[in-house]
Amino acid sequence: APDTVKQALFDHQALFEKYPPTGGYPELKEAIGNWIEKRYGVKLDPASQILPTNGxxxxxxxxxxxxxxxxxxxxxxxxxxxxxxxxxxxxxxxxxxxxxxxxxxxxxxxxxxxxxxxxxxxxxxxxxxxxxxxxxxxxxxxxxxxxxxxxxxxxxxxxxxxxxxxxxxxxxx
Ligand SMILES: Cc1ncc(COP(=O)(O)O)c(C=O)c1O
Missing domain, CATH: 3.40.640.10 (Type I PLP-dependent aspartate aminotransferase-like (Major domain))
Incomplete structure (x- = not known):
């Protein structure tokens, strides 16, 4: 898996040239929501309850x-x-x-x-x-x-x- 992550970062490095939207990318918020549900069994609304931050x-x-x-x-x-x-x-x-x-x-x-x-x-x-x-x-x-x-x-x-x-x-x- 770590190599896959590294490869994905490498393949998409051009995207680092720009800032993300202030509210975060909807697809990232969706992915975070899916992880939280899988990990904790809690269903969140990605649009209103998840906010990606820089750390x-x-x-x-x-x-x-x-x-x-x-x-x-x-x-x-x-x-x-x-x-x-x-x-x-x-x-x-x-x-x-x-x-x-x-x-x-x-x-x-x-x-x-x-x-x-x-x-x-x-x-x-x-x-x-x-x-x-x-x-x-x-x-x-x-x-x-x-x-x-x-x-x-x-x-x-x-x-x-x-x-x-x-x-x-x-x-x-
Ligand atoms: C307890 C704790 N919270 C938060 C952070 C911040 O981490 P980051 O902003 O890199 O996610 C750290 C980093 O050392 C930490 O030890």
Whole structure:
């Protein structure tokens, strides 16, 4: 497969001369939608629910600018250590970053129960990275359920950075 990808890139190199449409190519969005359905069993509408970006960093940054309402003293919660774009995006959107430590004591996962109530009340966006960079930790279904409950209770959006979703043990299965 890697050779096929390389060959396809080579055969279509002339297309690199121009920018894609801002909303992405419909055929690419369709292909992404098919992959998501095959991988996660979720059917999305490619036209309104999928937006191709130049790397996940662009998507993480843009999402933050769109979601944050800077007039409401907002907080963006992120794991620590973390990939820097979460912090930069939060600051540029006018939000205060809140770092949720991942240490040996917390099993290298963010311990959301340690976040003070007044911070949760102000939280508009919470970044999750699973599998995590740099700890490699993967959240369990139970972790996700707790997070969904927290998001429902406080009305924040979960920004799920899944750029490493295809790296896992036992890749043959
Ligand atoms: C956790 C995490 N998110 C996002 C990115 C951004 O990756 P890219 O913009 O290349 O997709 C990286 C890159 O190292 C990363 O480690």
């Amino acid at each position: 996940s960093r662009e998507a993480l940054f843009a999402l933050t600018q769109v979601l944050i309402d800077p007039t409401q003293d907002p907080v963006v919660v992120m794991p620590n250590p973390f990939y820097q774009i979460y912090e930069g995006a939060a600051k540029l959107a006018g939000a205060q970053p809140y770092f949720c430590p991942m240490t040996a004591e917390t099993g290298f996962k963010p311990d959301y129960s340690s976040i003070p109530e007044d911070v949760l009340k102000r939280t508009q966006l919470l970044f999750v990275c699973s599998p995590n960079n740099p700890t490699g930790t993967v959240l369990s279904l139970e972790d996700w359920r707790k997070l969904f409950d927290l998001s429902d209770k406080h009305g924040f959006v979960i920004g799920s950075d899944e750029c490493y979703s295809e790296i896992y043990f036992d890749e043959d299965n």
